[in-house]
Amino acid sequence: xxxxxxxxxxxxxxxxxxxxxxxxxxxxxxxxxxxxxxxxxxxxxxxxxxxxxxxxxxxxxxxxxxxxxxxxxxxxxxxxxxxxxxxxxxxxxxxxxxxxxxxxxxxxxxxxxxxxxxxxxxxxxxxxxxxxxxxxxxxxxxxxxxxxxxxxxxxxxxxxxxxxxxxxxxxxxxxxxxxxxxxxxxxxxxxxxxxxxxxxxxxxxxxxxxxxxxxxxxxxxxxxxxxxxxxxxxxxxxxxxxxxxxxxxxxxxxxxxxxxxxxxxxxxxxxxxxxxxxxxxxxxxxxxxxxxxxxxxxxxxxxxxxxxxx
Amino acid sequence: xxxxxxxxxxxxxxxxxxxxxxxxxxxxxxxxxxxxxxxxxxxxxxxxxxxxxxxxxxxxxxxxxxxxxxxxxxxxxxxxxxxxxxxxxxxxxxxxxxxxxxxxxxxxxxxxxxxxxxxxxxxxxxxxxxxxxxxxxxxxxxxxxxxxxxxxxxxxxxxxxxxxxxxxxxxxxxxxxxxxxxxxxxxxxxxxxxxxxxxxxxxxxxxxxxxxxxxxxxxxxxxxxxxxxxxxxxxxxxxxxxxxxxxxxxxxxxxxxxxxxxxxxxxxxxxxxxxxxxxxxxxxxxxxxxxxxxxxxxxxxxxxxxxxxxxxxxxxxxxxxxxxxxxxxxxxxxxxxxxxxxxxxxxxxxxxxxxxxxxxxxxxxxxxxxxxxxxxxxxxxxxxxxxxxxxxxxxxxxxxxxxxxxxxxxxxxxxxxxxx
Numbered sequence: 001x002x003x004x005x006x007x008x009x010x011x012x013x014x015x016x017x018x019x020x021x022x023x024x025x026x027x028x029x030x031x032x033x034x035x036x037x038x039x040x041x042x043x044x045x046x047x048x049x050x051x052x053x054x055x056x057x058x059x060x061x062x063x064x065x066x067x068x069x070x071x072x073x074x075x076x077x078x079x080x081x082x083x084x085x086x087x088x089x090x091x092x093x094x095x096x097x098x099x100x101x102x103x104x105x106x107x108x109x110x111x112x113x114x115x116x117x118x119x120x121x122x123x124x125x126x127x128x129x130x131x132x133x134x135x136x137x138x139x140x141x142x143x144x145x146x147x148x149x150x151x152x153x154x155x156x157x158x159x160x161x162x163x164x165x166x167x168x169x170x171x172x173x174x175x176x177x178x179x180x181x182x183x184x185x186x187x188x189x190x191x192x193x194x195x196x197x198x199x200x201x202x203x204x205x206x207x208x209x210x211x212x213x214x215x216x217x218x219x220x221x222x223x224x225x226x227x228x229x230x231x232x233x234x235x236x237x238x239x240x241x242x243x244x245x246x247x248x249x250x251x252x253x254x255x256x257x258x259x260x261x262x263x264x265x266x267x268x269x270x271x272x273x274x275x276x277x278x279x280x281x282x283x284x285x286x287x288x289x290x291x292x293x294x295x296x297x298x299x300x301x302x303x304x305x306x307x308x309x310x
Numbered sequence: 311x312x313x314x315x316x317x318x319x320x321x322x323x324x325x326x327x328x329x330x331x332x333x334x335x336x337x338x339x340x341x342x343x344x345x346x347x348x349x350x351x352x353x354x355x356x357x358x359x360x361x362x363x364x365x366x367x368x369x370x371x372x373x374x375x376x377x378x379x380x381x382x383x384x385x386x387x388x389x390x391x392x393x394x395x396x397x398x399x400x401x402x403x404x405x406x407x408x409x410x411x412x413x414x415x416x417x418x419x420x421x422x423x424x425x426x427x428x429x430x431x432x433x434x435x436x437x438x439x440x441x442x443x444x445x446x447x448x449x450x451x452x453x454x455x456x457x458x459x460x461x462x463x464x465x466x467x468x469x470x471x472x473x474x475x476x477x478x479x480x481x482x483x484x485x486x487x488x489x490x491x492x493x494x495x496x497x498x499x500x501x502x503x504x505x506x507x508x509x510x511x512x513x514x515x516x517x518x519x520x521x522x523x524x525x526x527x528x529x530x531x532x533x534x535x536x537x538x539x540x541x542x543x544x545x546x547x548x549x550x551x552x553x554x555x556x557x558x559x560x561x562x563x564x565x566x567x568x569x570x571x572x573x574x575x576x577x578x579x580x581x582x583x584x585x586x587x588x589x590x591x592x593x594x595x596x597x598x599x600x601x602x603x604x605x606x607x608x609x610x611x612x613x614x615x616x617x618x619x620x621x622x623x624x625x626x627x628x629x630x631x632x633x634x635x636x637x638x639x640x641x642x643x644x645x646x647x648x649x650x651x652x653x654x655x656x657x658x659x660x661x662x663x664x665x666x667x668x669x670x671x672x673x674x675x676x677x678x679x680x681x682x683x684x685x686x687x688x689x690x691x692x693x694x695x696x697x698x699x700x701x702x703x704x705x706x707x708x709x710x711x712x713x714x715x716x717x718x719x720x721x722x723x724x725x726x727x728x729x730x
Contacts, residue, residue, distance in 0.1 A: 112625075117625070197505050198505055
């Protein structure tokens, strides 16, 4: 199978076959990370640009490492270090960079839909590295790869996403990707942090954490931001921790071999307690898999679309 | 000179005229309607409908201050192309139309155009919602109505005073109904579509709360209150209930609210970002039912032109609004008449006599003695919207490239004929 999409905008736009192809490619490419020489020449001469309008450490680094390991040339443009601050529009920035020969843009932007917009402006490939509250497809894929490595399948798994669903592109990408592969997705959080009609997405909505965790194969814990409390979405952090904080005790209702994921950065003792985070989670595997998934995507978009070599 | 428009299908709901015959305009006024009339200049209208020139009581002309988006002159040209002969400007100009000198400027610029340009005056100074504007002085300068469009007054006590004060001049007040706390930072209607897209969204309750408050204040003050751009089922219901109780409220909707839904935003199209936002199929049906049963009195456009740079950006940062003057008749025919939902005379009434009545102006009829303002159109001709051909500076509409039915052939203002 060849990968024919021009852009990766969100997992809802990919077929199950395409998702499988990405995950299989990532599993093969992950091997590169443990080699002494972490570099192959397959994207030599390709030019990749990370264009970030929001701060990010792990996603940006992960994409850049992935590109470099495949020998692509990388450049990075961020809000603080470019003409964006001088008031150049997103459109003009994209056109300018494309004119310099960028083959693929990796875009993070606070506005939902910005990757769609970019994909209509440039002929180069666009990979969405997080657009507002809409999607974070590579995060969804690295979560999926991590689940797959642990469970060997998606079909029939119960995956519970806990926390601030409203303000989470990660939650949405998990829902779309996992549901397409046959997993049952549950989301759980306070009702003020679950958007209206979320149950019309392919998932079930819970506000009772214990019910949501019952029989779960994987739990994906989202970061809770203090500013949500200031805007009245919930009364206090203390109440949130009591009702929705993930502890070893609460995980008892899950399957015995449950895995705990977190997109990071974590608030230890808030949405997840330290014991779970350090002793019972797969958080660092997720980080590693992030590089693998991003290599796979860069390779499939820029390398001719075949999953064979490496 | 007698201008004879021959063999047109004359539809004038105000005078219950609906037949094929001739109409003569002399000295800018309707002189005669009848069979086999004579005239000095003969204009054949066979196969066309002749209706009173459309009255659009919700137009953003953008002048003064935002002439890059539109000017009074270009808005007037757009109106002509759309068969609209009377336009009412909204007060959110820069500076605001909140005093007699800006009002006088707008009216004098309007007088240089071929259409009838009217203006509202702002309800509050600088549209800031803090202090009442000089409504009395603006009345003397010639405003047709008072409005808080685009900057809805949140303070109910101030709104009450403005309405009491406005009533003194027997002016209508045209109200943009929106609870700003519920809409802050939002882009679209709240629901399954916004949840999927991850776009900040406002609930219909934001509009309904304000509609209900303004109806309550209408009942309290007795001011002629007109609810602008009704977009959702709950607002239609609220107006219906108010009317059944005899409260002197009127209401309008716009073609986009009975023709388009929030699905237009699924591709993050900034052209579909309007305020109030496009809603759901259920709301479209409720709005149509409201037009049909008289709950909603008027179809206006909320013509909101923008420059490319205001719209060709990420949807979150795009300006609200869609142009309407050049597509309102055709989109309304396409959505309401071609579908068999209402008759052409019913539609024409909503776009002519009804707004004239709400505003209390002598327009919207072809009865002998009335102003010679007419639209001549082919109700069956299909055409494709091409924004590059718009007279308006604003090319911002989701209708670009879509096929509509109903094509304006001529617009007549005070007897002057403009052919398209």
